[in-house]
Amino acid sequence: MRTWAWILQRASGAVLVFALGLHWVVQHHVSPGAEITFAGVHLKLQWLLYLVSDVLLLAFALFHGLNGLRTVILDFRVSPSAAAVLTVVLVLVGLGALLYGVPPIMAFLRG
Amino acid sequence: MQFTVFRFDPEVDREPRYSTYQVPVGEGTTLLEALLWIVDNVDGSLSFRYACREAICGACAMFVNGKHRLACKTQIKDLRADEVVVHPLPHLPIIKDLVVDMSGFWEKYRAIRPYLIAEGLGERELYQSHADRQAIDEMLNCILCACCYSSCPMVWTNPKYLGPAALLKAYRFAGDTRDKGGLERLKLVAGEDGVWRCHTVFNCAEACPKDINITWSIQALKRKLARAAVGLRP
Amino acid sequence: MYKPRGVFMRNPDLVPAYLRPGMWGWILHRVTGLLILFYLLLHIWVIGRAAVSPQAFDAIMVTLGTPFWRVLEVGLLACVLYHGINGIRIILFDLGYGIRVHRAWWYATMAVVVVLFIIGAVHMLMPLFAAVVSPAAAAAGPASGGTALVAGAGPAAAALAAL
Ligand code: SF4
Ligand code: SF4
Ligand code: FES
Numbered sequence: 001m002r003t004w005a006w007i008l009q010r011a012s013g014a015v016l017v018f019a020l021g022l023h024w025v026v027q028h029h030v031s032p033g034a035e036i037t038f039a040g041v042h043l044k045l046q047w048l049l050y051l052v053s054d055v056l057l058l059a060f061a062l063f064h065g066l067n068g069l070r071t072v073i074l075d076f077r078v079s080p081s082a083a084a085v086l087t088v089v090l091v092l093v094g095l096g097a098l099l100y101g102v103p104p105i106m107a108f109l110r111g
Numbered sequence: 112m113q114f115t116v117f118r119f120d121p122e123v124d125r126e127p128r129y130s131t132y133q134v135p136v137g138e139g140t141t142l143l144e145a146l147l148w149i150v151d152n153v154d155g156s157l158s159f160r161y162a163c164r165e166a167i168c169g170a171c172a173m174f175v176n177g178k179h180r181l182a183c184k185t186q187i188k189d190l191r192a193d194e195v196v197v198h199p200l201p202h203l204p205i206i207k208d209l210v211v212d213m214s215g216f217w218e219k220y221r222a223i224r225p226y227l228i229a230e231g232l233g234e235r236e237l238y239q240s241h242a243d244r245q246a247i248d249e250m251l252n253c254i255l256c257a258c259c260y261s262s263c264p265m266v267w268t269n270p271k272y273l274g275p276a277a278l279l280k281a282y283r284f285a286g287d288t289r290d291k292g293g294l295e296r297l298k299l300v301a302g303e304d305g306v307w308r309c310h311t312v313f314n315c316a317e318a319c320p321k322d323i324n325i326t327w328s329i330q331a332l333k334r335k336l337a338r339a340a341v342g343l344r345p
Numbered sequence: 346m347y348k349p350r351g352v353f354m355r356n357p358d359l360v361p362a363y364l365r366p367g368m369w370g371w372i373l374h375r376v377t378g379l380l381i382l383f384y385l386l387l388h389i390w391v392i393g394r395a396a397v398s399p400q401a402f403d404a405i406m407v408t409l410g411t412p413f414w415r416v417l418e419v420g421l422l423a424c425v426l427y428h429g430i431n432g433i434r435i436i437l438f439d440l441g442y443g444i445r446v447h448r449a450w451w452y453a454t455m456a457v458v459v460v461l462f463i464i465g466a467v468h469m470l471m472p473l474f475a476a477v478v479s480p481a482a483a484a485a486g487p488a489s490g491g492t493a494l495v496a497g498a499g500p501a502a503a504a505l506a507a508l
Contacts, residue, residue, distance in 0.1 A: 002307045003340040006333070010439055013432045020429065036406050038399035058389070065382035071310075072375060074303060076268045083303070101389040104396035115348055127354055176346060177363040194346035201356040262358060264368070310374075311438045313367030313447050327444045334441060 005067055012064040019060065022053045041108050051105070058101050066090045112136045112187060114145060116157065117198045119205050127205075130154065136187045142195065143171055143182040159209035166320070169256030173209055174198040179258035179318035200261035216257045219273045223281040223299050228292040243288040250283035250328055252321045259315035259325050271304040275315035275325040278306060282328035285335065297336055297345060306332045366451040374431050377424040384421060412473050422465045427458050 070090055074083060114134050119127040132153055134145045143161055150157050161171040164183040171182040175197050176190050187195065203211035229237060259275040260266055266274045273281075281300045284290045300306050306329055315325040335345040349357040357363070364372075395405040408414065434454045437443050443450045 002303055002305075003301060003336050006307050007337055007340065010436050014436060017429045017433065020425065038402045041402075061385050065378070065385055068378050069382060072379070074269075075265060075308065075310075077270060080303075097386060097389050100393050104393050107396045115346070117354070129348060174357055177357070177360070179358075192346050196346045196348055196357075198349075198357045201358045205355075264371070267356075310371055311367070311435060311447075312371040314365060316447070317365045317367065324445060326438075326447070330438060330441060330444055333439065 009067050012060045015060050019053050019057045062094045062097055066094045113194045115196045118208050120207050140187050142185040158207045169254035172256040172258045174201055181320045202261050202267045216260050219277040223277045225280050230291050237289045247283055247286050249323055250279055258318040262314040262318035265308045272308040273305055279325045279328045282332050301336050366448050370451050377428040380424050419466050419469050423462055426461050430458050
């Protein structure tokens with residue numbers, strides 16, 4: 001399991017560098033000159049690529065961030081049982097944030 | 112030359128202190144010679160470890176003028192400083208003065224099974240090609256001085272982490288073509304307290320007085336484990 | 346020669362001047378990573394609150410267009426750039442590249458980060474400077490770049506001009 005946490009941290013990191021680049025390009029260069037408004041975001045989200053990159057960004061960033069936090073905490077002396085509790089808590093936080101974060105993106109989509 | 116030496120005797124002192132000595136140094140005087148001169152001529156109560164005085168036993172590791180060094184391998188002239196400030200290895204419990212408690216270090220060294228796991232020992236010679244032997248030359252140079260161990264930030268915060276020296280030795284055997292430890296050996300370093308605690312900080316490689324790039328070996332172990340995890344040949 | 350005192354007396358290798366490039370790289374990676382995680386959770390929360398209606402969203406976006414938030418955003422850019430590019434360095438180490446020349450790789454990483462940061466920061470702060478130097482020019486619209494950020498500085502320029 002520790003091996004996979006490490007592999008996925010690298011993989012999600014690589015995806016994030018790519019997705020963030022995409023996010024930035026779309027945000028700032030696809031519709032130049034536009035102010036950030038609700039209607040503008042609504043329009044952009046119609047573009048499937050943007051939607052996918054935004055949801056990907058959210059999911060991968062959450063995983064990468066919380067898995068990273070787990071590593072930081074386990075770098076200190078933590079008993080195996082406390083580590084197990086920590087893992088469960090972080091998974092719940094991640095799922096909660098995802099559930100909280102996806103509907104707003106969908107709201108933009110509906111307009 | 113002025114020498115400022117860290118002193119601490121847990122039986123007497125409540126806080127560490129410095130002692131200052133004026134020591135005559137010449138061309139080629141080593142730090143170990145200077146410390147011995149202090150003991151012989153000024154202060155017999157100063158404690159430190161040494162044995163081989165030629166950089167092969169690893170007993171005389173200390174932190175000198177901002178760097179981990181072996182006292183016997185360090186020539187005072189090479190420090191290019193007007194004063195020598197000597198500390199014991201940082202972050203390890205102090206027994207007295209420059210002598211630190213290495214028991215944690217040795218425990219972890221033992222934990223990785225630091226011996227050849229071989230088949231057919233005693234029946235025939237275990238052959239190894241020149242190239243295969245060269246591949247582990249670097250790891251064999253380790254003298255177990257604990258400079259790397261004391262420099263690693265993961266060791267500071269997590270006393271259960273195996274640490275660079277033990278992991279280097281783990282690769283010394285995992286990378287040895289004669290060793291038949293295979294996956295069993297890799298499992299010893301695969302847990303939370305093994306290679307995954309290493310975050311490629313390179314403090315160990317910077318600290319090693321034998322110029323061993325320990326991180327290279329730890330990375331090689333990580334790659335072996337990752338390959339095994341995804342079903343490739345380690 | 347410096348004689349460490351206090352906590353440094355026992356652990357002299359923590360004296361900042363004695364820290365090595367790899368150690369700085371690691372410390373920065375940790376700090377930026379934790380800051381970005383904090384930002385991410387805040388971001389999810391704010392957008393979640395804002396997206397209830399178009400009016401609420403646009404109102405918050407106007408607030409975030411003020412100079413104070415712009416400057417914070419530049420800080421975020423620094424964190425993300427460093428964490429991302431240093432992350433690439435770490436992944437390359439994990440694939441087995443560059444371990445023998447780790448010091449040079451850190452300096453290269455820093456060089457790339459600094460260059461990209463300067464480009465990005467100038468891009469993001471240009472409208473603020475433009476507003477200071479000549480509010481009229483800023484109000485006239487984006488002369489260079491033509492990015493959403495430059496245009497988004499309209500309210501910021503107005504706010505600064507009002508000061
Ligand atoms: S790897 Fe280097 S620093 Fe570490 S114990 Fe061996 S010789 Fe000492
Ligand atoms: S490279 Fe790994 S083992 Fe070496 S000091 Fe850094 S974290 Fe410790
Ligand atoms: S005395 Fe043996 S290594 Fe220095």
